[in-house]
Structure formats: structure tokens, C-alpha cells
Amino acid sequence: MTTRALPIRNGRIEAFTLDGGPGTPLLVLGGVETGMRALAGTEQLLRRRWEARSAARSVTVLGRPIPDDPADAERIMHPRVMADGVATALAALGLDHVAIEAESGGGRISLWLTVDHPQLVTRLVLAAVASETPPDSPMAARMARWIELGEAGDWGTFFGNMAQLMKAATEGESGSFGAAARLQPRPATPERFIAELRTTLDPSSFVTDRLAEIDVPALILAGELDQVVPLAASRLVAERIPGATLVTDPECGHTVRSSFGGYDELVEAFLAEGDSSR
Secondary structure: OOOEEEEEOOEEEEEEEEOOOOOOOEEEEOOHHHHHOOOOOOHHHHHHHHOOHHHOOOEEEEOOOEEOOHHHHHHHOOHHHHHHHHHHHHHHOOOOOEEEEEEOHHHHHHHHHHHHOHHHEEEEEEEOOOOOOOOOOHHHHHHHHHHHHHHHOOHHHHHHHHHHHHOOOOOOOOHHHHHHHHHOOOOOOHHHHHHHHHHHHOHHHOOHHHHHHOOOOEEEEEEOOOOOOOHHHHHHHHHHOOOOEEEEEOOOOOOHHHHOOOHHHHHHHHHHHHHHOO
16 A cells, blocks of 8 residues: 555645545544655554554544645644645545544644534544644643744754653653654654744634534543643543543553553544444
């Protein structure tokens, strides 16, 4: 299975799809780090991570938009604009309704997709999600620092900082970011990553005031030791979405998909509930 590049307004978006069982198709959106490099070339990794999920349903992983003109990165990487791009990509893939499993920055895109294109979304799984980034918050200060390091090209310091923040306080190191800190690579597409960070700080990307419009089952998963998206931010999302369920892990940090106890079992059970109600 290869990655496809689908045209969207002012750019394209990559999609990797695993065919699967008859359940509601699943759309997967990662965190802001997804914008550091192209999805193409990571197919084996994606297959290993999502093949089990495809036993019950097809799984489509979307990358971040790739602008036709890098100068347009900040405009095209706004979470609400990205949500419109996701809607366009889903239409191109022939998907008129999906369940969503999203993490961190992918969660905000998913929230915008659900309020602006409600006919497309049947169920939400959101891990380490924040619907806003208050300007006076530690979260905003951290993002501003990452932007500063990225624009200076100081990726060694950046990845070292991220490796510390992505782990829980009790963990020694956060897998992929720890390896990146040792290797000190330069992201393949830094303009996309930096642009998404910038727009996440823009109040026009905040979606909190529209969460009450969401009318689908939502499962919010959060690590109580998350140093990037504080538990209070995820709790706010759960409180504002009618009927949403918040489940936390007291030992988990920001890497919820890999560190949250029983994560896959919780998600599979939640998605299966949607299949049974079809």
C-alpha cells in the first residue's frame, strides 16, 4: 500500500489507507509533529501501527497539508483551514462518514471538522486535545519557544526539549523524540511545522465556544502527567462536548497513544459501539 497525494485548495494532502472490515471507516490524524516530514516513506511504520485497527474497519491516515507555495504555509496550516482540506480529501477518497482517532494538534483539526462538516463525523476519539491555547498559559509559552528554536534552526535543542516534555515525569525518555534528540535531525518540511504552531496560538483557531454544537459520541483520553497539553485543557473539551466521556491515566504523559494504559482496548470498544448502532 502506497501513499496518495490528494489535491486540496492551494496544496495537497497525503493519505495512507489500509483496507479493513465492515465497521465505520476510521480517520487518523496525528499531532503537530506530523508536519515535520512527508507521510510518503513511512508506510511500513504506519502499517505496523494501524494494521490491528483495520481488522474491524478501513483505516485512513492523513498527513498535514503540503502547500503549493511554501510561502502559503501559515495560511494553509490554520486548524480550521486544515479541517476544510481534510473534508476535501475525504470526498476524494469516497468517504462520506468516518469515525476519528486524533492526537494533540490533530484533535483541534478534528474539532473544527466536526463543527464545520458535521455530516462527515460519526464518533470522536481525542487524545491529549486542547480546544484553545490561552495566551497567558504555559502551553502558549512552550509553543512560542519551539517556534523560536525552529526559526533559528536549532533543532538539536528543540528535540532535546521536546523529548523531556513528551514524557511523563516518571519516564526516562520519550521514544521517537528521544531518538531525534540524539540524532539532531532537521525536519524535512519545517515551514509546515512552524506554521501550524503559529496558527495554534492564533485565537481564530480556538474552537471552545463551538464545542456545544458537537452531536456525536466523544471519548477524550488524557495523561494526568501531560507536560504539553495540561489535563485541564482536555477536561475543558470533555465538559463542553455534550455527553463526552473523559478517561485519564495517572501515570501517562503526552504520548497517550503509546503510554496510556489499555489505550487500544478502550478505543476499539468505543469504536465498536458505533458499529453496532449503525
